[in-house]
Amino acid sequence: MKHFINKWYRNHALVYKVLLFLCTTFLIVYLFPKSGKFKYSFDKGKPWQSENLYAPFNFAIKKSLDEIEDEKNDIIKNSPVYFDLETNIKDGVYSAYDLKFKETFTDSILEITSVDLYAKGKSVLKLIYKYGLLDDAYNYAATKDVILLENQVEKRRTTFNNLTKNDSFIRILEQNFNAKGNQRFSSEFVSLFFDIVKPNLKLNEVITDNALKEDLDNISPTRGSIEKETLIISKGEIVEADKFEILKSLESEYASQVWNASNYNLVIFAYALLVALALLMLLLFLRKYRIDVFLDNTKVTFIFFNILLMVFLTTLIINYDSKYLYVIPLCILPLVLKAFFDARLGLFAHVLTVLLLGFIVPNSFEYMFLQIIAGIVTILTVSELYKRANLFVSVGQITLIYIIAYFAFYVIHEGNITNLKFETFGLFILCGLATLFVQPLIYIYEKLFGLVSDVSLLELSDTNTKLLKELSNKAPGTFHHSLNVANLAEASANEIGANSMLVRVGALYHDIGKMKNPTFFTENQSTGINPHDELSSRESVTTIIDHVLNGIEIAKKNNLPDRVIDFIRTHHGTSLVYYFYSKEKEINENTNQDDFRYIGPKPFSKETAILMMCDSVEAASKSLKEPSSTKIDKFVEAIINKQMEDGQFLNANITFKEIQSIKKILKNKLANIFHLRIEYPE
Structure with missing residues (x-):
């Protein structure tokens, strides 16, 4: 029994994912209509693409809504x-x-x-x-x-x-x-x-x-009937008015049939298989391409919750009145996921959600086309969500795409625009206005799930925040260093397409641990007195290394997001404090190098890798004497190459090409900082 409990505990994260997967599948299937679905797709005025269709059973031809309305009048x-x-x-x-x-x-x-x-x-x-x-x-x-x-x-x-x-x-x-x-x-x-x-x-x-x-009450909803085995339509035949009404009647009959127990259970099982397959694809995507998200159960729960929410809202509207279907702001899903994760994950989850909704919405092909196109436009246009103007412009573009696509579909179906329903355009505008609710929704999600978005990062980047004010008062040299590193890191991130806002915030807070013992770090030694002169190399290196642990402690006490704390943990990786190691080695030849290394972990993303490079280069640049372009080039190459040789970037998904681009940016920035000029002849 004890062995079983230990095994369960070791795999509790996987067990949780399985339970989450099963519960989400069950809830989505529960929301779905429990009936058969017509397997053919057809459009008025278009050729019948499938094989010859014979009536599978006796059914009545239903009158159109317009016919019934005329009879009522x-x-x-x-x-x-x-x-x-x-x-x-x-x-x-x-x-x-x-x-x-x-x-x-x-x-x-x-x-x-x-x-x-x-x-x-x-x-x-x-x-x-x-x-x-x-x-x-x-x-x-x-x-x-x-x-x-x-x-x-x-x-x-x-x-x-x-x-x-x-x-x-x-x-x-x-x-x-x-x-x-x-x-x-x-x-x-x-x-x-x-x-x-x-x-x-x-x-x-x-x-x-x-x-x-x-x-x-005596108005008949039907006009005539079709006998079983009667040819309804032949392959290639145009779906005209009468044929269209007969096909719509047959489709409606499939949806409204009373299923017996065995058929009902079979339909439920089939729906469960398809929903489970879609959700499984999402989990496999996370495991292969977003392993950090996959390993975090809170983030997986958040993604599944948003998918379930969109399915719930859609079924709610369909049960009330399907004509209001396009009021649902489905593009909030990719917006939210992009804000907390990335564009690729946002689009993938959006497409899977639209495929699931295709089971229950009328005119499923038209609906899926519109929503997938709108999702792609959302991912392509919405950038820097923390800028309000960007969101308004993007929502306007999304609404315009909805209107254009719907207009095109209507013309294809009807062949004219005389009976175009302009109120549908109003629904798209309402959908766009509802999409603007994404800003407060992101704030709510941050509080519920403990996530952090670019909006929060923007707030944290304000140097007037309480923590950064304290850093500037207690360790002014460290604060100035952090600002320089933030500028270098932001420029580097922009160059390789990384999250510049995240890396800037990480750079501003990465050295807050130095507030505990500010004078033990050279940038804060304004009096010329060095406390390390009175300490042994081992005591000094402990104080230096502890600024990482102190920084994590201060960050957690001030409720900084985990994404920001990651920069504090990784900005030195497992690098060697070489000065004190060399000093100790002069005394003791058998000095263990591991005693003089930071505890890590190593950078595990592009952003944390960028910070490590920028932090090392900026700190070491203070020791440059009579800097020149040649010296700066060699200096940057030496520092970053040493980090690469030390294996500091093995866990980060950064390429050699991107590292070369970062080197180029750092060289240019340092040249500007040191005000290097071309020597003109006198």
Whole structure:
């Protein structure tokens, strides 16, 4: 049991990666839709590239969304409106008219005229109540079908223009009296009718809405069906409107089939295989090309977490409404990974994520093409993320690429731009705005995962930070040396394409350990007193070597990132403190060289190797007497060649060509520092 525990402990990092791999695979498959997928790809107006396709089973041809929408609009337009007709109101109005007429026209007119006026008023009432008088102003088309109900039973059908509007009975009254030459009685009749006329038609909203809902519910989502073994399309045949709808129906049928237990488990297993294969490729890539990332479980977890996050957001949007798919800022993934690692890893992870999403998104080829192109543009355009202007310009370029690519795909599919959906361009703009969230997201990730980005490095490069202020006060010579080394290292990194911001920050902090005993280092000995004169060589070398350990301790106490601490650990590698070793050897011939070497480790990246070269050259350059171009050239060559012979760069992924470029930069910089000039003839 003890042996098993020890073995597990020794391999706990690998066990963790396996568990992380399995958990990520499970979660991604869990988010995926559990259905079959149509194995053919096709585009409207393009030839069918696959073999002749026969119907694998009976299925219905689904109507397009436009067809269903047109049917809905027709039903809404032609659906009748139901009004309740209250007949007792009409009878009451007639009775009230008889009484009111006698009261209004008593002895003021002749008996013959009275009879004639009474009949005219009665005829106007019949016109008003021929179909009925509305109780409100309704906004329906004149030709809208109307059904009049009496006690919930249909009594009569007509059109809306036949009904008397509640504000038009006076107009009817005036027209009839003016036409007959009885204008002098018009005002009395208007007053009379105002008192007696009451609406007898009221909209029955419940029946109207229910009837409309029933008609809408009866819309068939299909039009016809295809029998099994029927030839759907032949190879090379153009996918035109009808064929396209049939193929879309078949594709939809595949996605919506109810799977039995064995099919369901098989689909799950197949998805798991593909997802596991993609994630395995990522792990193999890390192991082969980014071993430092692969060995760090926190960094591997961070990469897997971001991939899972993008899959989760995409499935969330698809389940809500797939038309908002392009709002998801997928380019945040390569941006974040490039900020913390490098461009190659960012692009590789982005492409794998897009391939995974291709299983679940509609128009998968179009989606993958757009996202991969956008990812490439992101990697190529976004540099120096800590500069805000760079991010805004890059996001603008990414958004433009989205719009151009989508426009091209739309023209290819439709053959015209008449129905181009401009709201999709708005989604791309929203996506670009969401991509700007990468800045606060990077800050959050730094706190959660303990990583460091160029944004943090920019903050650390400020010489007004508390730690660098302390260094300048306690060890001003070391601070000045660090600034010179930072300038040399930054120029060298730019020359070979290394991370110049990282190496500059590393150079600024690499000697902070000298703050503990500043006077033991020559650059801080302003009084001419050397404390080493009172110490033995072994005591002196211990003090010198300890500045590395002291620097690591101070850095951790001040929460400097591990990437910066690496420069403190490696800037001397395992090099020999030659002065004190030679001094001790004069006393004791059998002196062990290892006792006078730094504890290491050796530089393990281009940036740490650059710092070692620049630090040694800058420090030793102070001993140059009467410097000339020839002396500087020999001096730089001697120092760096000695480091190479000592094997200090064996663990760093730096080439001979890059070392030669660094030598050239150092020679030019030192020549400028010493103000060397060409000697002109007098």
